[in-house]
Amino acid sequence: MSEFLEFRNVSKRFGAIQAVDGVSLGIKKGEFFSLLGPSGCGKTTMLRLAAGFEYPDTGQVILDGADITDLSPNKRKVNTIFQSYALFPHLNVWENIAFGLRVAKRSKRDIETEVEAMLRLIRMGDQAGKKPDQLSGGQKQRVAIARALINKPQVLLLDEPLAALDLKLRQRMLIELDMIHDQVGITFLYVTHDQGEAMSLSDRIAVMDSGRIEQVGSPAEIYETPRTSFVAAFIGDTNFLEGEVTGLVESEYCQVKIADIPGVICFNDKSMKPGNPVYLSIRPEKIHISRDRPEESRLRNIVPAVVEDMIYLGSTTKYWVRTHGLRVQVLRQHFRFFLDEKPIRWNDDVWIWWHGDDGFMLDRYRAVDEHLVALPPRKVGEPEDNNEKP
Amino acid sequence: MRRSRFPFIVTMAVLFFFYLPIIILIVNSFNASRFESGWQGFSLMWYKRLFHEPEIWRAARNSLLIAAAATAVSLVIGTTAAIALHRFARSRLQRFHFGLVYTPLVVPEILMGISLLMLFVTAGVELGLFTIFLAHVTFCISFVAMTVLARLQDFDESIVEAAQDLGAGWWATTRRVLLPMLLPGLIAGGLLAFTLSIDDFVITFFVAGPGSTTLPIRVYSMIKYGSPPLINALSTILLVLTFTAVAASQRLSRSRH
Amino acid sequence: MKRESRQKVRESLVSFPSLFWLSLFFIVPTLFVFAIALKPANPYGGIGSGWTWDNLRSLVNPNYLAVAWRTLWISVLSAAVCIVLATPIGYYLARVTARWKGFFLMLIIVPFWTNFLIRIFAWKVLLHPEGAIKKALAFSGLIGPQTSLLYNAGAVVLVTVYTFLPFTILPIYAAAEKFDFQLLEAARDLGAKRLQAFAKVFLPGIRRGLITAVLFVFIPALGSYVIPDIVGGPSGEMIGNKIAQRVFVDRNLPQASALSIVLILSVLAPLVTVLVLQRKRDKPESLL
Numbered sequence: 031m032s033e034f035l036e037f038r039n040v041s042k043r044f045g046a047i048q049a050v051d052g053v054s055l056g057i058k059k060g061e062f063f064s065l066l067g068p069s070g071c072g073k074t075t076m077l078r079l080a081a082g083f084e085y086p087d088t089g090q091v092i093l094d095g096a097d098i099t100d101l102s103p104n105k106r107k108v109n110t111i112f113q114s115y116a117l118f119p120h121l122n123v124w125e126n127i128a129f130g131l132r133v134a135k136r137s138k139r140d141i142e143t144e145v146e147a148m149l150r151l152i153r154m155g156d157q158a159g160k161k162p163d164q165l166s167g168g169q170k171q172r173v174a175i176a177r178a179l180i181n182k183p184q185v186l187l188l189d190e191p192l193a194a195l196d197l198k199l200r201q202r203m204l205i206e207l208d209m210i211h212d213q214v215g216i217t218f219l220y221v222t223h224d225q226g227e228a229m230s231l232s233d234r235i236a237v238m239d240s241g242r243i244e245q246v247g248s249p250a251e252i253y254e255t256p257r258t259s260f261v262a263a264f265i266g267d268t269n270f271l272e273g274e275v276t277g278l279v280e281s282e283y284c285q286v287k288i289a290d291i292p293g294v295i296c297f298n299d300k301s302m303k304p305g306n307p308v309y310l311s312i313r314p315e316k317i318h319i320s321r322d323r324p325e326e327s328r329l330r331n332i333v334p335a336v337v338e339d340m341i342y343l344g345s346t347t348k349y350w351v352r353t354h355g356l357r358v359q360v361l362r363q364h365f366r367f368f369l370d371e372k373p374i375r376w377n378d379d380v381w382i383w384w385h386g387d388d389g390f391m392l393d394r395y396r397a398v399d400e401h402l403v404a405l406p407p408r409k410v411g412e413p414e415d416n417n418e419k420p
Numbered sequence: 421m422r423r424s425r426f427p428f429i430v431t432m433a434v435l436f437f438f439y440l441p442i443i444i445l446i447v448n449s450f451n452a453s454r455f456e457s458g459w460q461g462f463s464l465m466w467y468k469r470l471f472h473e474p475e476i477w478r479a480a481r482n483s484l485l486i487a488a489a490a491t492a493v494s495l496v497i498g499t500t501a502a503i504a505l506h507r508f509a510r511s512r513l514q515r516f517h518f519g520l521v522y523t524p525l526v527v528p529e530i531l532m533g534i535s536l537l538m539l540f541v542t543a544g545v546e547l548g549l550f551t552i553f554l555a556h557v558t559f560c561i562s563f564v565a566m567t568v569l570a571r572l573q574d575f576d577e578s579i580v581e582a583a584q585d586l587g588a589g590w591w592a593t594t595r596r597v598l599l600p601m602l603l604p605g606l607i608a609g610g611l612l613a614f615t616l617s618i619d620d621f622v623i624t625f626f627v628a629g630p631g632s633t634t635l636p637i638r639v640y641s642m643i644k645y646g647s648p649p650l651i652n653a654l655s656t657i658l659l660v661l662t663f664t665a666v667a668a669s670q671r672l673s674r675s676r677h
Numbered sequence: 678m679k680r681e682s683r684q685k686v687r688e689s690l691v692s693f694p695s696l697f698w699l700s701l702f703f704i705v706p707t708l709f710v711f712a713i714a715l716k717p718a719n720p721y722g723g724i725g726s727g728w729t730w731d732n733l734r735s736l737v738n739p740n741y742l743a744v745a746w747r748t749l750w751i752s753v754l755s756a757a758v759c760i761v762l763a764t765p766i767g768y769y770l771a772r773v774t775a776r777w778k779g780f781f782l783m784l785i786i787v788p789f790w791t792n793f794l795i796r797i798f799a800w801k802v803l804l805h806p807e808g809a810i811k812k813a814l815a816f817s818g819l820i821g822p823q824t825s826l827l828y829n830a831g832a833v834v835l836v837t838v839y840t841f842l843p844f845t846i847l848p849i850y851a852a853a854e855k856f857d858f859q860l861l862e863a864a865r866d867l868g869a870k871r872l873q874a875f876a877k878v879f880l881p882g883i884r885r886g887l888i889t890a891v892l893f894v895f896i897p898a899l900g901s902y903v904i905p906d907i908v909g910g911p912s913g914e915m916i917g918n919k920i921a922q923r924v925f926v927d928r929n930l931p932q933a934s935a936l937s938i939v940l941i942l943s944v945l946a947p948l949v950t951v952l953v954l955q956r957k958r959d960k961p962e963s964l965l
Contacts, residue, residue: 081581082584102584102589103585104585104588108585110581110585112581114576116576116579116581116582117582118583118597119579119601120600120601120603130586130587133583133587133588133589133592133596178585178586181587427765427766427769428769430766431769431770431781435784438842439788441802442791444802445799445802497698498695500691500692501692504691507691513689513692517692520695520700520703521699524699527944528897528899528917528944529900529902530900530902531900531937531941532706534920535703535706535707535937536706537924537930538706538709538930539702539705539709541723541724542709542724554702557698558702561695562699565695590687621903622902639794639795640903643798658792658795659791663790666790
């Protein structure tokens with residue numbers, strides 16, 4: 031399928047800040063597409079470029095084959111859900127929803143039928159006469175959605191629409207958004223810094239950083255095969271181990287020397303050559319931990335370690351173990367509580383192991399990313415980033 | 421921590437200081453005595469006298485006329501100024517524009533009065549109600565612009581964007597979103613302009629001609645040359661009028677919410 | 678680009694009315710004041726032809742200098758008294774509960790809905806030889822029966838304070854409202870005495886409000902005309918009175934213009950000082 035909404039080599043600068051830096055991106059018709067990244071990464075600017083609130087310095091924005099780069103916002107068939115909802119305070123719910131049709135000078139009867147239909151869609155028929163300041167956060171959100179959808183946009187732009195809601199409501203609205211997307215079947219461009227939202231809603235995600243796109247892919251692709259260390263660190267937790275490729279194993283794997291661990295086996299999707307310096311990234315939940323030495327197996331890396339810190343998290347326990355001078359984070363799911371099993375404790379000698387396919391190599395590691403990497407806490411009990419996982 | 425009583429005492433003392441002259445003035449307006457020397461019984465004679473002073477009524481009519489006209493014109497010009505200052509805030513022209521709108525607020529009235537007088541004299545414009553009107557519009561513009569601008573700056577910027585996003589062009593955004601949301605600001609600005617115009621003495625005094633007496637000018641000449649009890653009565657009437665007007669406008673703005 | 682030029686057209690259209698009006702009735706008249714100060718007066722109360730320095734030269738006249746000096750000290754003293762009174766009030770209003778706050782603010786603003794002239798007149802009545810204050814003071818023996826409360830510089834300061842005090846209370850209150858009063862507790866906790874905490878933490882915290890408040894009294898006080906005219910008498914005259922006398926008594930507009938230039942410059946001086954100082958102190962904010 032061809033691209034429906036397309037950014038072609040788009041750049042935008044605000045004073046000294048390069049908000050968007052030569053981005054090319056295509057979004058398909060009917061897709062739920064997310065722009066994910068930390069604040070200031072340029073994702074909101076991308077959305078505003080699509081809406082027409084900003085115009086790019088260079089590049090083009092194409093919608094359904096037509097160049098809309100210079101079109102003013104009121105002439106674009108896209109509508110926006112604002113982070114603050116931006117409901118008109120002087121108009122009631124009904125009039126807010128009707129706004130787009132009134133401006134378009136539609137007939138009175140048309141407006142009435144369509145507004146009623148929208149009120150049914152958002153299940154707020156009985157609240158039609160209320161002013162925005164009498165509504166709860168979730169209701170405002172629904173009115174904002176109805177107001178945008180009534181114009182039958184080709185693309186709906188959502189700017190962190192759930193950021194202002196509390197956790198419970200956010201989860202409910204998440205499901206509701208998903209349902210609305212299925213019902214109306216239009217293209218959604220969703221901007222968020224919350225990977226949980228992006229992962230659960232999106233068909234595809236573009237991870238952005240410093241005005242550039244780091245990776246585009248399905249949620250699973252982004253999580254399982256991050257292309258850069260930024261993506262690996264931003265989405266979920268990971269261990270970064272510095273090493274060097276020492277040899278190739280079969281054709282698809284290679285051996286990596288990390289600290290003084292000689293032959294760590296890793297899937298070689300980036301066709302690294304021996305001598306190549308690399309970063310090996312392994313997600314904590316992909317590493318197994320046990321008191322007993324596991325069986326040797328092909329492509330399995332087994333390393334002895336000592337437990338330094340641990341945090342009990344209910345459904346899981348997080349361990350920080352030291353091996354060959356490295357600190358490695360391990361996440362262990364509690365499957366069953368064996369009364370006779372002796373639990374792993376501080377300073378215990380343990381074995382950790384992972385499959386060669388579960389690590390991935392990254393050839394680039396920037397100091398900028400460091401703050402995003404979940405560094406092991408210096409002492410137990412220190413608060414840490416609780417990166418939600420899908 | 422125990423708090424000092426000192427700020428409370430100062431506040432009370434100053435409130436007493438604020439009200440003392442006004443209360444004495446109101447009381448004296450009902451005093452039968454011609455001088456302030458003592459209470460000689462309750463009387464409404466000064467109020468009755470006031471009704472037989474045609475000049476006061478003529479002056480009041482002039483004042484109302486000028487205030488209404490100056491309010492209408494300054495409301496339009498001040499609001500467009502505020503919209504320009506808000507919408508194009510970052511441009512160089514608007515930085516100059518802001519300075520131009522702001523300066524009349526800090527310049528002492530007498531300077532504005534004398535400079536306008538110089539303009540009118542040089543240009544050969546006959547001093548009278550028209551020159552007073554021009555002067556009043558000039559200082560009211562700044563007050564209206566600042567009031568409306570404050571209101572504009574309180575807006576959630578994305579509301580204007582939302583209107584455009586939903587298909588409203590420049591004019592529709594202004595008419596359907598900007599102006600209705602500005603209405604309380606416009607009312608406040610209008611009331612302010614009206615009060616300032618009705619109250620102004622200094623500037624008016626400089627640009628008024630013979631026969632174009634406004635109420636404050638009339639009050640001034642009464643203070644200088646007239647009988648004090650009449651002024652007491654007039655002041656009390658004005659006081660009651662302002663009170664009712666302000667109370668009404670506040671009730672109005674509260675019920676709008 | 679087309680889009681940008683359309684924006685420019687729109688901007689100039691919306692800015693035009695106020696730019697035009699204020700240029701014509703504010704900038705041009707001010708320039709006229711400067712021009713007319715260099716013109717001779719004609720005997721019919723108008724402006725003569727040719728150019729002259731005489732008006733400006735005549736400003737160096739002991740009579741004018743005395744008036745200028747008085748104008749300055751009356752303004753400084755009035756501003757000082759206003760600040761001293763307004764600061765504790767602003768502090769009090771910021772700390773009192775919301776209901777009382779509204780009530781007190783109302784009480785402070787209400788008297789100033791009355792006409793400016795009437796408020797001055799009310800004081801004239803009070804200070805009058807037959808008035809209440811004079812009688813009370815004379816009765817208590819604080820002043821002699823011959824002492825006049827009216828028609829002197831002291832009366833001008835009193836009425837100036839009365840007139841401008843609310844305009845100093847409001848900015849100080851606004852600044853105090855934003856002040857974090859836990860800072861005072863922190864200062865006390867660290868060993869500061871009550872007054873020390875007030876002077877070293879509260880006052881610097883409301884600096885901007887204080888500066889605004891000073892300007893709100895000082896600048897209009899410099900240009901005072903009606904207050905000294907009604908309660909000042911000859912010993913309370915200020916520059917404003919001199920300007921008015923030149924206009925209304927001798928009908929010497931060039932001379933009035935020359936005096937106005939002095940006033941314009943003396944008003945600009947504190948404004949520019951404050952702007953420069955603020956720009957130095959907080960660089961990033963000055964960009965706004």
